[in-house]
Amino acid sequence: MRASQINRALDFLRDAFREASKLWWRFFDWVAVVEWRQLMLTWLFVFIFCGLVRTPELGVWFLFISLAVKVLAGGKRRAELMAKEATVKADVANLERRLMEAQMAALQAQVEPHFLFNTLALIGQLIETDPPEAARVHAHLIEYLRSTLPQMRARDGGTLGKQVELSRAYLSIMQARMKERLQVRFEVPMYLHSAPFPPMMLQTLIENSIKHGLEPKIEGGTVTVRAFVAGAILHVEVCDDGAGIDLHADEGVGLANIRERLQLLYGLDAELIMHAIPEGGACATIRLPYKMMEDA
């Protein structure tokens, strides 16, 4: 009992000390940066107040201490504070630079040369064996390139609808290659198509599902893309019934890039969540604040 009382008293003392030192440094900073004119005005008020309560010594002490602080530490402290402000500004600039870099990385990662090469090869041989199918794949490829190549990207690339369209094109190409091993399901209601959504995130999640979930699995499986709003949060989900997440495999650049961009764009309001499905397979969900359409 006694020990706990002593502890409590110690805790109180420590807190009081911490508060007092905080107050003192706040006062110190104020004195250091305040204008001389304002400081003198304050002295006047303090003297009037001290005169009223008949404690002139207090006023003298105040004058003496603040004068000393102002003269001795004023310049240095002011420089320090200005440096701090500059650092904060630099941090903001740094943040902006990181966001840009992350977006650039996402842009560059977009069209994997492998994918382009394989698709062209596929078209080349479908021309011989199945010309109508070749025409279909060719059309999908054009659509895919139109929305992925930065130079070709339309203004409204940042809506969920645009991202879904791009993913459909990509998945159609993959279906032409994987045939019955790849089934696709979209559950994205029309009214969500105009909602703003960052580019290339859905695409990365779908590529991951195919690469790590379905391609290693002999019988293949289904990729399901789902979007819904719960509360004020937009959920966009990519699920597969494939091989599941290998607990010892690193999450990879794709997911890390999505997480980084979400953090830079939305802070703690957005997140990327992975979960395993008991029957096998994995789900990746992006949650971010829902807006009906892009700000004008």
Add this chain to the structure above:
Amino acid sequence: MSTQDGRVFTAMIADDEAPMRDLLRSRLQTVWPELRIVAEASNGVEAVALGEQHQPDIAFLDIRMPGMSGIEAARRLYARSHIVFATAYDQYALDAFEQGALDYLLKPVSADRLATTCARLRTRMRMQAQAPAGEDIGEQLARLTQLLEKKAPAPTGYLRWIQAQVGSNLRMISTREVLFFQSDEKYTRVQTAGAEYLIRKTLKELLEELDPDEFWRIHRSTLVRVDAIAEVTRDLRGRHMLRLRNYAGELEISRNHTYLFQQM
């Protein structure tokens, strides 16, 4: 139809993408009409099964296939069948092939290249009659496997995902998201920038499974992600305290772990 000695050669095609099988079959029919394609497989496991069943003279194997890679399948089939690999653009594989004497085709397969390969196969098979390649091919395949494995960053064996039960969901948390692990009485707390989870895995188990360069133990009950560390300070009682990026609180560093931060 038959070759000079009256024998009809047989072949198997293995590729997980049906269009690729179609193309190779139609090309083979043009450049080597006598060749009989006895089996087509769509994955590595099937390739081995069909290869053992039909014992084709030639096996065309795609390298990247689900279930079992083409190279792995080749190691089981090379004693009975001549192996020809087919691969899409893949610099590492090509380098490996250039060094060895293995046959390979670049996808999409061109008629010219296929004709050359087939001509070479015919002469070789006629010369060797029935004695297929021996030790040498096996050795080359082993080397190829090694080469390709080196290229793909093999899982290091360290735990990279933490599983946490959240309601009825099994949440997967990448270790890159974790700020620290802290042991509670019965559970271990997993802290990320935005959330907190409880898992049953003990700190001791985590310590054994996690990458020691990724997480440091700073206290009997705390494992912290090295990348997340912001600074070390001392409080009024002289304890070393650790502050993390994206986390408001402080973590205590116990006396016998302060050596970790001596240079910081």
